[in-house]
Amino acid sequence: MIKIELIESFLLVAKFGSITQAANEKSLSPMALSKQMQTLEAQLEKPLFNRTRRQLTLTEFGANFKIEAEKVAQSHASLVNWLAGNSGHTKGTVRVLFQSSLLCEETIIPWMPEFLETYSQLNVEMDVKESLIDVSKDDYDIFWGVSDYLGENFPNLKRRDLWTSHYGVFASPSYIKSKGMPQDLTSLDSHDIIGYLHNEPSNVLVLQENGKPIYKILNQRVSSVCGLIDLAKAGLGLINAGDDIQQIQDAILNNELVPILEDYWWQEAKVYIYYHNVRHAQPKVKAFIDFFLSKRSVWGCS
CATH class of the missing domain: 3.40.190.10 (Periplasmic binding protein-like II)
Known part of the structure; x- marks a missing residue:
């Protein structure tokens, strides 16, 4: 009988391709985890890994074993969770x-x-x-x-719906005074965007036309992962943002930002909870x- 601990350790080593990284994840010494893999391979009477100086890769048998091991690990996790749910204690x-x-x-x-x-x-x-x-x-x-x-x-x-909002476009009055108010998608070509650094690409403006999302690539002088609303208030460009964000609502109320091209806003921008x-x-x-x-x-x- 193969212990679930060995299966879980094997899946970690397969995930990282490294005994050392997997051992750190399990708070074990590399030697202890290496012995676990040797024990598992001895029980199976077949090698699971091709061992090189740089990385561990799965053998053909190891790759097939991984598929079955994942099923066993998932079933075990489900059983543990079911037992915990019936214990009356959430901890x-x-x-x-x-x-x-x-x-x-x-x-x-x-x-x-x-x-x-x-x-x-x-x-x-x-x-x-x-x-x-x-x-x-x-x-x-x-x-x-x-x-x-x-x-x-x-x-x-798995996922559950978290939030649905209108994904709008906003700019400061000073920016509009300098660059003009865009009236349609074509007029956006002469405008700047304050990009979100981790978008791909970062200088994309997300809009919607005829019920479908569209993407406009604009000139970008600054991109960031923080402070986009403040940068927009400072007149550095257009931003995409949900219209229900409190900072956006406050900025509009204080005439620091102005909504633009509302007919082209993405109407159902969704984010989720994944688990x-x-x-x-x-x-x-x-x-x-x-x-x-x-x-x-x-x-x-x-």
Whole structure:
């Protein structure tokens, strides 16, 4: 009988292609993990890895074994989660990765004290990654506020709708005075965009025409992962942003930003909550998602 610990260790080594990296992930010594792989190969009576000085690669048998091992690991995780859900206790640490700090501040932070009081045995770790998320490398339980690219790249993830907004275009009065008010898509050719650094390309303006998204590439003098609204207020170019963002609403109210080309706004820009696909979701994951989604009606009102 092969122990689940050996299967999980094997999947980590296969993921990283390195005993050292996998050992760090499991908080084991490389020697201990190497012995585990030797034990597993001895039980299977076949090699799992081609060993070179730089990297471990799977043998043909190892690649086929990995497919079956993933099924076993997923079934084991589902069983563990089911047992935990029936124990009456939700505990552990839930690790959440956000695509933007703003979404974390608007949907999570104000209600975190209540969440921790409600789930006294749960701890929370939160991080932000502005660049593209890679689930094979970014080891988190929940990916919060991510567009549909994550589901397209990792179709085995589960997802729930988080937020739908109108994705607008905004500029400052000083910018419009200098560059003029664009009246149609063609007139955008003479305008500048404040690019979001991790967009591909960063100087793309997302719009919509006849119900379909369209992409305009504009001149770009500055790109950033932060402060885009302040840069727009300073008159440095156009920005794309959701019209329900509090900073945008405040800037419009204070005549610091002006909405433009509203007939071409993307009407249903969506972001999602993604989490790992197991038959029985981890109780800590379910508790986190359900609790904060229950606050949806008061997001942005704190």
